Amino acid sequence: MSLKESKSVKFNHQPQHQNGHLSPSKFAKLFDPEASWDKDELGDILHWIRQLLGLVCGLIWGSIPLVGGIWFTIFLVMSSGIIYGYYAVIIKVDEEEFGGHGALLQEGIFASITLFLLSWTLVYSLAHF
Structure with a gap:
């Protein structure tokens, strides 16, 4: 069994709560640089x-x-900086295993832009007109 397979198997045997909430071990994984991640x-x-x-x-x-x-530009730069900091500094994944920086930085960007613009416009319109 390769190292990659053993890490994947290790993850599958972690305890889960019946109600679907994150168990403490899954929450800790969000900040664990030693944790294994699949794509x-x-x-x-x-x-x-x-x-x-x-x-x-x-x-x-x-x-x-x-x-x-x-x-809008500040939001894009800030959002991308936080995402980069999360995967490169906090959890320290090898970006090449996940398609490179471009693939990781694109993850969820269009949906977040839509949500950002929608919430920005609604709050601004309701609060200031």
């Missing part, structure tokens, strides 16, 4: 981090109120 699992995590960032930034941008293309 779908890491993609899902990066996708949902981006969605959370899109929603939070959209709510903040709309409530302050911030307007203009510069704030």
Whole structure:
């Protein structure tokens, strides 16, 4: 059995709660540089981090109120920086195993842009008109 297969098998035997919530070991995995990741699992995590960032930034941008293309650019740069920092610095995955930086940085970007623009526009429109 190769190292990659043994890590995959190790993950499949972790305890899960019956109600579908993350067990403490799964939550700890989010910040464990020694944990093993498969492509779908890491993609899902990066996708949902981006969605959370899109929603939070959209709510903040709309409530302050911030307007203009510069704030959209700042969101994109900030979001990509946080995603890069997460996979390269915090969990330290080898990006080449997951298709390179481009593939990892694209994960969830279009959905997060949509959520960001929607929440930004709605909050701004409701709060300031």
